[in-house]
Amino acid sequence: MSLDAAAYFPDTLASASDVDAPASASSPVMVQPNSGSASPAIAIYSPLRESTDEDLLVQVGKGSKEALSVLFQRHARAVLSIARRILRDDCEAEDLLQELFLFIFQKASIFDAAKGSGASWIIQMAYCRAIDRRRYLSFRQHYNGEELDEDRLTGHQGRISIDGLAGRALLEKLRRELSPEQIQTMELHFFEGYSFHEIAEKTGRTFGSVRNHYYRGLERLRSHIFPGKRITK
Template identity: 30%
Template structure:
């Protein structure tokens, strides 16, 4: 495989090559994937789990899981970044379920982190991270305030549709429809950017 420039966003084909190398346990590939995508994974861990120790464990688990499931990655189905973030969110929620012994997660979104926030341009592999984040932010900006708020309540705070409905005094079906609409708009906005 030709060397991939660590700072440049990858095409779908390059992502497939990189994941194929990851599956083989190739050290350069592991480092490349890490440098490109570890920051959003770690950030999500910090936000959902609330400590740097837990976020570090989550990051390690995500990359291990990505290696284990690398054979299932298909670029036709989505980008490597979203695949890794889906793994990360799932693992974080699983961890919260286990730790709290409940049938669904009770997330505590850490809004004010004691940890330092990195500058947009700082840190390893930051260009890829910044590009991905920029795409995500622009996709989020395509939503209304209400839609963004709904997604934050559900994805980052772990509130069920029923809880949101009760809190806001609106019908359950309406909440579900709005959440679904918001996700579909988000996906379309992101696809348009690619």
């Protein structure tokens, strides 16, 4: 593994696949998910840092740990922020961060640039995985009986700024894949920060109808990322 890759990988990523040489006392320190950066003393310039996210994902699909480390530098902070807002548990959020980038290392080849940007793919996966993990933890009563309120989790105070993090690529994808009602609901929810109740008032639809449009739209989007898996309400 290159020094650059080792410096920016979480521990589990570094140990999850073969490395080029055994660890030694002089091996670089692994970055921890909550630190967000590596020591400047061991950060080495790589031409890959000039690559687009899409090109980096292609390289990761070919097994490049260095390309993955660059993606980690770019997007770890945003992924961790999403996970913390939804899970409200730092340890769980850090675990999800590492699991997501390990998944990217193993499955980057399924990314399709024709369906959206690399950044939107990573952010959407972070959102879907965090919601799934929250559901699982709620089922296991991790939150002391508190119900999963996705309207609150993804509403105005906790919404994911996909527009800011990943540009307008996801919006264009919405227009191609979803019905007009689904497009309107997800635009208002994702990009303008309206809660489901606010969308219902604004559009004249029932709360149940808004939720239905949202989840059906999210399912159609997610089917491109996790084929064979469904979102359950």
